[in-house]
Amino acid sequence: MSNIWYYVFTLVFFLFDYFILAMGLNIQYGETGILNFAYIGFVAVGSYVTGALALPSSVGTGQHYILGLGLPFPVNLILGGLASCGLAVVVALISLRRLRTDYLAMVLISLSLVLYDICNNFVPLFNGADGLYNVPEPFAGVLKLTTNSFIPFFAAVTGVIAALLWWVMSRITRSPQGRTFRAIRDDEVVAAALGKDVFRNQLKSMLIGSFYAGVGGGLIIQFSGSFNPTAWLPGETFVVFAVLIVGGVGNNVGMLVGSLVVETLLIHLPAFLPAIPGHPGLIEYFDSVLIGILLMAMLWFRPQGIVPERVRRALSLGAPANLVAGRGEAPGSAPGRPVPVEIATADAQGEK
Amino acid sequence: MQLFWLSVGFGLVTASVLAISAVGLSLQFGITNYINFAYGDFMALGAFVTYVLNNEVLHWNIWVALVAGSLAIGVLAVILNRLILSPFARRFSKSFYVLIVTFGLSLVLLNIEYSIWGADVRFFQMPIDRALHIGPLLLTKYQLVVMAIAIVLMLGVHAMLKTTRLGKSMRAMSDNTTLAMTSGIDTKRITTITWFLSGTLAGLAGAVLGITEGNLTPASGELFLFVIFAAVIVGGVGSIYGAMAGAVLIGLATEISAAFINPAYKLDTAFVILILTLLVRPAGLFARPGKA
Numbered sequence: 001m002s003n004i005w006y007y008v009f010t011l012v013f014f015l016f017d018y019f020i021l022a023m024g025l026n027i028q029y030g031e032t033g034i035l036n037f038a039y040i041g042f043v044a045v046g047s048y049v050t051g052a053l054a055l056p057s058s059v060g061t062g063q064h065y066i067l068g069l070g071l072p073f074p075v076n077l078i079l080g081g082l083a084s085c086g087l088a089v090v091v092a093l094i095s096l097r098r099l100r101t102d103y104l105a106m107v108l109i110s111l112s113l114v115l116y117d118i119c120n121n122f123v124p125l126f127n128g129a130d131g132l133y134n135v136p137e138p139f140a141g142v143l144k145l146t147t148n149s150f151i152p153f154f155a156a157v158t159g160v161i162a163a164l165l166w167w168v169m170s171r172i173t174r175s176p177q178g179r180t181f182r183a184i185r186d187d188e189v190v191a192a193a194l195g196k197d198v199f200r201n202q203l204k205s206m207l208i209g210s211f212y213a214g215v216g217g218g219l220i221i222q223f224s225g226s227f228n229p230t231a232w233l234p235g236e237t238f239v240v241f242a243v244l245i246v247g248g249v250g251n252n253v254g255m256l257v258g259s260l261v262v263e264t265l266l267i268h269l270p271a272f273l274p275a276i277p278g279h280p281g282l283i284e285y286f287d288s289v290l291i292g293i294l295l296m297a298m299l300w301f302r303p304q305g306i307v308p309e310r311v312r313r314a315l316s317l318g319a320p321a322n323l324v325a326g327r328g329e330a331p332g333s334a335p336g337r338p339v340p341v342e343i344a345t346a347d348a349q350g351e352k
Numbered sequence: 353m354q355l356f357w358l359s360v361g362f363g364l365v366t367a368s369v370l371a372i373s374a375v376g377l378s379l380q381f382g383i384t385n386y387i388n389f390a391y392g393d394f395m396a397l398g399a400f401v402t403y404v405l406n407n408e409v410l411h412w413n414i415w416v417a418l419v420a421g422s423l424a425i426g427v428l429a430v431i432l433n434r435l436i437l438s439p440f441a442r443r444f445s446k447s448f449y450v451l452i453v454t455f456g457l458s459l460v461l462l463n464i465e466y467s468i469w470g471a472d473v474r475f476f477q478m479p480i481d482r483a484l485h486i487g488p489l490l491l492t493k494y495q496l497v498v499m500a501i502a503i504v505l506m507l508g509v510h511a512m513l514k515t516t517r518l519g520k521s522m523r524a525m526s527d528n529t530t531l532a533m534t535s536g537i538d539t540k541r542i543t544t545i546t547w548f549l550s551g552t553l554a555g556l557a558g559a560v561l562g563i564t565e566g567n568l569t570p571a572s573g574e575l576f577l578f579v580i581f582a583a584v585i586v587g588g589v590g591s592i593y594g595a596m597a598g599a600v601l602i603g604l605a606t607e608i609s610a611a612f613i614n615p616a617y618k619l620d621t622a623f624v625i626l627i628l629t630l631l632v633r634p635a636g637l638f639a640r641p642g643k644a
Contacts, residue, residue, distance in 0.1 A: 035448055037455075094627060099634065101447050102387045103589060106581045107630065109389070113578050114623040121616040238459055241452060285467040292460035296436065296453055303449070 006151060007272055011264045013155040015256075016162040017219050018263040022243040022255040023169050024212025029241075030249040030309075031173060032205035033185030035101055038091065038108035039213060039240055041115040042084045044232040046214025048119070050080030051132040051221040061134070063127045073138030077218040084214025088206040096202050112234040120229040131228020138222050151223075158219050165212060170252050172208065181205055182250075235288075239267065242295045248305025257306050266291055357488040359611035360604065365495045367603025368502030369561050373576070374583045374595035375509055376553025382526035382590045383546040384437075386447045389454040391554055392577030393461035396570050398425040398555025399562040400469055407477050414478050414563065415497075422555035429551025430544055432457065438543065458574070465570035473567045498560045505553070506596055513592065522546060526590065575619075579606065582622040586629045588636025597637060601625070 021043060028034045036042075052067040053076035071079070095107045120129050127133075137150055138157070172178050180201050183191040192198050221227040239262065247258020270287045298305065377391050388394075402421030405412045412420070436457065440450045483490050491499075513519035521542050524532040533539050561576055562568035579602060587598025602622050609621040629636065 029448075033448075035451065094630060099630070101451070102381075103585065105389075105451055106387055106585060107626065110578045110581050110623055110626065113575075114620050117617070117619050121614075235459060235462075238455055241455070245452070281471070282467055285463040288463040289460050289467070292456040292463070295456045299440070299449060299453060300443075303444075 006148065009152040009155045011268050013151070013158050013219075013223055014268050015259050015264045016155065016158040017216050017223075018240070018243050018259040019162050019256050020158075020165055020212055020219070021216040021240050022247065022259055023165060023252060024209040024216065025240050025244055026209075026249065026252070026255060027169065027172070027181070027205055027212070028209035030244060030251075031178060031181040031185060032202055033188075034096070034202055034205060035105050036108055036206075036209070037105050037234070037237055038112040038115075039209075040232045040234065040236040041112040042087060042210045042213035043217035043220075043236075044115065044119070044227075045087050045217070046080040046084040047217030047221045047227045047232075048080075048126045048132065049083040049214070050076045050218030051135045051227055052126065053079055054135050054138075054222070055132065056136075063130070063132065063134075064124050065126050065132060066124070070136075073222065077215060077222070080218035081211040081214035084210040084217070085207050088210035089203070092199075092203045092206050096206070097199055109234055109237075112237065116229055116232065116234065129229055131226060131231075132221065133226035133228075135221055135225045135227075137225065154223050158223070161215070161219070165215070166252060169212075173252065177201075177204070238295075239263070239291070242291055245295055245303075245305060246298050248307040248309060250309035251305070251307050254305050254307035254309075261306070262291065262294075266294070355611050356608070358490055359608045361489040361491050361495070362610075363604035363607035364489075365491070365498060365564050365603075366607050367600045368499045369557055369564055369576075370580060370583050370599035370603045371502050371596050372505055372553055372560065373557035373580050374587070374599045375506065375592055376550045376557060377580055377584055378587075378590060378592050378595040379509075379522070379546055379553070380550035381584075382592070383522060383529075383543055384441060385529075386441065386450050387454070387589075388437075388550075389451065389577075390432075390458035390461055391550075391580070392573035392575070393458050393465065393570075394425050394429060394551055394554035394573070395558030395561065395576065396465055396568070396573030397428070397461060398422055398558035399568045399573070400465060400570070401425065401555070402559040403474055403476060403562070403568060407474075411477070414476055418556065418559045418563075421559050422552045425555025425558075426548040426550075426552035429547045429554070433544070433547040462570055462574060469570060471569065471571075473569050475567055476562060478563070494563055498564055501556075501560065505556075509592060518542070518545065578619060579622050582626040585626055585636055588638040591636070591638045594636055594638030 021039075024042075025036065025039050028036045028039075049067070052065045053069050053071045054073070055061070055063075055065065055068050056070045057068040091108070091111065095104055095111075099107065119126050122128065138154070173181075180191065180196050183194070183196065184198055184201055188198050191201075217227075220231075243255065243258040243262045245258070246262050247256070248254025266287060270283055273283055276282050373391070373395060377388065381387055398421050400421075401424050402414075402417045405417035405420055406414050410417075436453065437450060440453045444450065478494065481493050483492050484496070486496075511519075513523060521532065521537045522545075524535070524537060525539055525542055529539060532542075558568075558573050561572065565572070583598035583602040584595050585598070586601060587594030587596070602625060605625055606618045606621050610618045613621070
């Protein structure tokens with residue numbers, strides 16, 4: 001197979017993988033309003049646990065890591081996702097209860113760096129700065145794929161998983177639970193006044209999002225066979241935010257578009273450009289500057305993203321047409337941001 | 353015991369750098385009510401402007417270069433606020449937007465620094481000098497000057513806030529911007545001045561961080577930002593005196609733990625203290641009503 005296809009399927013893999021990651025961040029930030037600046041830490045936990053579960057016992061491999069159970073593919077991936085959920089419980093219990101947005105953002109971004117610091121320095125955990133490598137390919141024993149046929153195969157597997165997770169996510173966002181999340185995002189106090197337990201629902205949202213983060217991370221280590229701390233510096237969280245904001249916060253289709261624009265076109269495509277002689281890394285630096293500027297420009301000119309959040313209506317109550325006209329620019333809301341028109345009583349009755 | 357006193361000396365130096373930077377961050381947070389995630393990159397930029405003046409072009413004395421570098425970042429902060437941050441803060445009422453914008457600004461500034469100066473570690477041009485014994489402590493002349501700068505600045509900020517008209521206006525705005533505006537305070541002017549002060553302190557802190565650590569890279573400001581966050585949260589966000597107290601606590605704790613546990617986990621010590629504070633006193637040691 002020619003090199004071109006190798007590149008193309010690598011891009012396809014990252015497109016689907018970041019679609020999954022963006023969906024996870026979207027349920028937390030886009031639907032529930034939790035500004036999770038530690039998101040990449042959850043991705044990393046999923047990745048390390050998935051990898052360490054797939055690897056055989058660490059004795060004699062030259063690497064140091066915990067677990068090492070040699071579990072088969074989908075099992076380790078699911079456990080990786082659950083490990084990420086475990087971290088979410090701890091984080092939520094400590095920080096989610098009483099902190100306002102700024103505090104939470106500061107604590108979470110610090111957490112992300114501290115996790116990084118620990119994994120980087122504490123070798124017995126996940127092999128320190130070298131990270132995990134030689135992670136066995138999924139289905140290696142059954143299918144006996146070569147490196148070249150593995151890449152399109154695994155991109156397809158990721159696509160199937162992404163489609164499945166998308167189906168689940170759209171069920172969640174359309175359910176009464178999804179409406180409760182959005183009510184909390186729009187106004188915590190109002191949601192609490194309607195009898196919604198804000199913390200409980202935020203915790204649920206964190207758990208769902210973290211599972212997606214963990215699975216997305218697990219797929220990365222299964223795809224590339226290795227994962228080390230430089231892959232998840234705190235700034236990487238920003239890339240997922242960029243996918244979300246460019247694509248459209250609060251919209252699952254937008255995630256896929258955002259992933260295509262940011263992850264595939266802006267991050268991975270320039271990586272294939274030849275380096276400028278004498279200036280190693282210059283293209284990546286320019287690329288990051290470009291992503292930062294794009295994000296600010298998007299927030300200013302099109303804060304709803306390429307594919308905006310759909311205005312949801314409570315049809316059963318016959319919401320007046322003028323309420324949903326003009327893409328829901330309710331008075332007093334931030335301009336440009338579509339406000340989902342929801343009838344609170346319908347929600348209160350809808351969920352028991 | 354000697355190791356202990358040695359680490360106390362380092363701790364006081366780190367505390368000085370932390371105090372300067374934490375006060376700069378807190379001043380701006382008090383007035384504009386959102387955290388500036390690009391603050392660490394302001395610091396690194398201050399260090400690099402100082403580095404250029406000190407090493408490359410003019411070979412200025414390190415302290416002269418330091419002052420010029422800090423003021424340059426003050427001006428940059430004002431410009432960035434006018435062009436980017438304040439329009440976003442005015443347009444979107446939720447603080448999400450402006451937080452993400454500062455995060456984006458941080459990415460842009462960091463990578464501009466990387467494209468100009470690369471990832472190599474750089475050093476200031478400073479004459480080497482012997483360490484002095486002061487009581488049980490062992491400090492170099494540069495470390496003493498940095499500590500003196502921090503003490504003078506803290507006294508200066510205190511005097512400014514308590515005695516001058518500007519300080520009074522800043523405190524009024526920090527309590528309630530709308531009320532300050534209706535009492536005839538020019539809030540736009542105060543915001544501009546605050547950004548200038550915050551930027552200047554950031555630039556200064558970045559440069560003295562480079563001096564005390566002995567080296568600088570574009571990422572050094574960002575790494576240090578997390579220690580600043582710990583100091584600011586432990587002290588109580590938005591409280592200037594809390595920031596000073598938090599700086600001393602975190603500075604001493606990180607350096608003493610580095611001497612006895614492992615320097616690689618310095619950051620984690622700061623984070624553990626941060627978590628403990630959040631569990632016991634979520635609003636910080638010197639909490640201000642309305643800011644937590």
